[in-house]
Amino acid sequence: MNAGSLSLTPSKPRPAVSSPLTGKQLLRLYYLMIVSRIADERALIAHKQGRIGFYVPAVGEEAAEVGSVFALSPEDWIFPDYRGSGIALAREMPLKIFFDQVLGNIEDVLKGHSMPSHWGDSSLNIVAPSSPICTHLSHAVGVAWAAMMKREKMVTISYFGDGGTSSGEFHGAVNLAGVFKIPTIFFCRNNQYAISVPVDRQTAVTNLAEKASAYGITGVRVDGNDVLAVYLATKEARQRALRGDGPTFIEAVTYRLGPHTTIDDPMKYRGKTEEESAWKRDPILRFSEYLTTLGLWDMEKDQVLRNKIKEDVNLAITNAKEVPKPEIDSLFEDVYSTSPWHLDEQRMEARRFVASKRQIQ
Amino acid sequence: MELTLVQAVNDALREEMKRDQRVVVLGEDVGKYGGVFKATDGLQAVFGNERVIDTPLNEQAIVGASIGMSLKGLVPVAEIQFIDFIHPAFDQIVSELSKMRYRSGGQYAPHVVIRAPFGAGTKGGPYHSQSSESYFVHTAGLKVVIPSSPAECKGLLTSSIRDTDPVIFMESKRLYRSVREEVPEGEYLVPLGKARNARPGKDVTILTYGSMVQVSMKAAEVMCEEDVDVEVIDIRTLMPLDIETVVASAKKTGRIVIVHEAPKTMGFGAEISALLSEKAFDYLKAPIIRVTGYDTPVPFSLEDQYSPSPERVIAAIRNTMAY
Numbered sequence: 287m288n289a290g291s292l293s294l295t296p297s298k299p300r301p302a303v304s305s306p307l308t309g310k311q312l313l314r315l316y317y318l319m320i321v322s323r324i325a326d327e328r329a330l331i332a333h334k335q336g337r338i339g340f341y342v343p344a345v346g347e348e349a350a351e352v353g354s355v356f357a358l359s360p361e362d363w364i365f366p367d368y369r370g371s372g373i374a375l376a377r378e379m380p381l382k383i384f385f386d387q388v389l390g391n392i393e394d395v396l397k398g399h400s401m402p403s404h405w406g407d408s409s410l411n412i413v414a415p416s417s418p419i420c421t422h423l424s425h426a427v428g429v430a431w432a433a434m435m436k437r438e439k440m441v442t443i444s445y446f447g448d449g450g451t452s453s454g455e456f457h458g459a460v461n462l463a464g465v466f467k468i469p470t471i472f473f474c475r476n477n478q479y480a481i482s483v484p485v486d487r488q489t490a491v492t493n494l495a496e497k498a499s500a501y502g503i504t505g506v507r508v509d510g511n512d513v514l515a516v517y518l519a520t521k522e523a524r525q526r527a528l529r530g531d532g533p534t535f536i537e538a539v540t541y542r543l544g545p546h547t548t549i550d551d552p553m554k555y556r557g558k559t560e561e562e563s564a565w566k567r568d569p570i571l572r573f574s575e576y577l578t579t580l581g582l583w584d585m586e587k588d589q590v591l592r593n594k595i596k597e598d599v600n601l602a603i604t605n606a607k608e609v610p611k612p613e614i615d616s617l618f619e620d621v622y623s624t625s626p627w628h629l630d631e632q633r634m635e636a637r638r639f640v641a642s643k644r645q646i647q
Numbered sequence: 648m649e650l651t652l653v654q655a656v657n658d659a660l661r662e663e664m665k666r667d668q669r670v671v672v673l674g675e676d677v678g679k680y681g682g683v684f685k686a687t688d689g690l691q692a693v694f695g696n697e698r699v700i701d702t703p704l705n706e707q708a709i710v711g712a713s714i715g716m717s718l719k720g721l722v723p724v725a726e727i728q729f730i731d732f733i734h735p736a737f738d739q740i741v742s743e744l745s746k747m748r749y750r751s752g753g754q755y756a757p758h759v760v761i762r763a764p765f766g767a768g769t770k771g772g773p774y775h776s777q778s779s780e781s782y783f784v785h786t787a788g789l790k791v792v793i794p795s796s797p798a799e800c801k802g803l804l805t806s807s808i809r810d811t812d813p814v815i816f817m818e819s820k821r822l823y824r825s826v827r828e829e830v831p832e833g834e835y836l837v838p839l840g841k842a843r844n845a846r847p848g849k850d851v852t853i854l855t856y857g858s859m860v861q862v863s864m865k866a867a868e869v870m871c872e873e874d875v876d877v878e879v880i881d882i883r884t885l886m887p888l889d890i891e892t893v894v895a896s897a898k899k900t901g902r903i904v905i906v907h908e909a910p911k912t913m914g915f916g917a918e919i920s921a922l923l924s925e926k927a928f929d930y931l932k933a934p935i936i937r938v939t940g941y942d943t944p945v946p947f948s949l950e951d952q953y954s955p956s957p958e959r960v961i962a963a964i965r966n967t968m969a970y
């Protein structure tokens with residue numbers, strides 16, 4: 287109803303709110319943002335070297351992802367999309383699980399079934415995503431609905447992009463959640479682009495948060511590069527949901543600093559100058575300046591931290607790379623709870639061909 | 648000129664847009680970006696953003712608006728970024744596009760082409776590698792076309808754009824850049840509804856389409872060494888099927904192997920197999936064998952194992968020969 291209840295402009299140099307967190311928590315937030323950034327950067331390098339097949343970086347969107355996850359409780363269920371490195375890592379997904387998924391090796395908790403960057407792990411309450419846009423929003427509604435019926439104190443949150451708000455799935459899920467006052471949060475990372483299509487070609491509305499009013503739910507537009515503002519907006523949305531006041535649509539205004547995925551070339555649709563000016567609003571730079579002002583951080587600490595994380599990440603990639611691919615049988619696992627005759631038959635055939643190795647190219 | 652398959656798509660679109668002012672191209676990222684696979688590269692610069700349209704992210708609206716445009720005299724060629732993302736438009740395709748002519752007694756007949764990349768071979772996992780042709784072949788009112796090479800692609804796409812029925816035109820991602828061949832310049836048509844004998848032979852017939860033609864041709868070459876003469880029929884148009892060519896080849900060789908990447912159960916091969924048992928039963932010397940993708944989602948890590956390989960086709964040929 288009140289679109290823009292927390293509206294900070296994206297260009298503000300500093301977080302405009304006084305810190306709601308302790309020094310220790312602030313440093314934790316910063317740490318998580320750096321892990322996300324470095325995991326993405328190293329993955330992009332590994333892709334260039336041919337060591338990783340595909341990756342979706344969230345460079346530039348760390349404040350939005352980390353800040354929002356930080357406002358949740360571990361029992362809250364997260365429904366990410368494919369751009370979720372900051373989400374998974376802020377949920378404390380170990381780097382091993384993270385990169386085993388990217389490599390799709392035999393230790394990957396998703397068994398190499400899913401595409402890289404589609405992280406999920408039930409032990410972390412992160413529901414493994416698919417690729418089609420916004421199909422997970424109604425799932426988040428359903429989980430929260432069931433929790434509501436069971437009188438459980440939890441919320442769900444779904445993540446998606448600006449482009450996703452054009453989908454029919456978005457409409458269906460948000461409308462449903464509004465009608466039944468479902469304790470869920472729709473978290474939109476407005477990173478200005480859907481691959482090459484800028485947000486002003488996506489919708490005629492200037493503030494995506496306004497869409498909330500058409501569904502009779504709360505809409506909030508927040509500076510998505512301001513980790514504390516994101517944290518607060520999400521925390522408020524969570525409380526609203528638990529109070530029984532229904533879902534919230536959060537638009538986190540940010541910018542995708544990197545390519546859409548490893549197979550994209552942003553120079554085809556936007557200029558260097560645009561990117562350079564966006565880098566000046568880098569959420570990590572901004573937060574480190576803030577921490578420095580508070581006397582919590584300095585350049586030296588920063589270097590030490592980054593070096594350490596870089597080492598951890600590199601090691602995780604190298605290790606994941608050494609783990610073998612899944613066995614052929616795994617191709618046929620989890621199609622059904624138990625394998626029907628025809629899949630047994632096909633598995634036997636597949637085994638024979640793996641045994642007799644491919645020769646013809 | 649030598650072109651890849653994706654360049655042939657571009658060339659066909661360019662030629663038809665030049666020739667026919669009614670043709671418009673629309674879809675996600677097709678304009679400025681030229682499409683995620685570059686199929687529409689440069690078209691917006693030539694034909695302007697009124698005829699080459701970047702749409703919001705909504706497949707049902709892309710197909711629905713295409714239907715509307717066609718009712719008002721345009722010929723929309725919609726791109727769905729991956730066949731895997733056509734499902735939001737499934738209702739528009741299955742309830743509207745395919746049935747509008749019928750339900751209106753022929754008064755409203757949408758003339759729309761939907762192009763979509765499909766298939767495995769690029770490590771796309773469960774949502775960027777599917778082969779969904781069966782859904783569309785199963786839906787009365789849609790034509791379904793799948794080219795196997797750059798020249799074929801240009802000719803078939805051109806015919807699809809000129810055909811007044813709705814056409815689902817599926818382009819194998821595996822073939823987009825892997826082969827180059829001489830493609831006729833200017834106007835070039837390959838008729839819909841006609842299969843192509845890609846390799847005449849007398850012992851076994853392989854019935855296939857799309858990127859599996861290549862796989863089958865490799866298998867056929869290997870079988871030469873075993874003195875087995877393999878015929879490869881490229882189906883090209885799945886709906887309507889060129890039944891004469893298929894039956895004639897079956898009668899000639901009496902041994903049939905069907906190859907497609909789509910899953911086996913209720914796949915296109917099941918239909919051909921049923922048709923041949925109806926129309927050529929007396930000529931068959933062995934059971935019809937299908938070599939297909941497995942009845943699982945397409946896995947990310949083991950995608951190579953999922954798709955039919957020349958080895959699997961060879962094994963099938965040996966089996967049918969040994970029968």
Ligand SMILES: Cc1ncc(C[n+]2csc(CCOP(=O)(O)OP(=O)(O)O)c2C)c(N)n1
Nearest residue numbers: 369417418419447448449450479480481732
């Ligand atoms: C239904 C559907 N259509 C198309 C695609 C292909 N696709 C993948 S990401 C994307 C753009 C999404 O943009 P946005 O929602 O802004 O999220 P972002 O990638 O910017 O985070 C498109 C068109 C898809 N995954 N699903």
Ligand SMILES: [Mg+2]
Nearest residue numbers: 447448479480
């Ligand atoms: Mg976006």
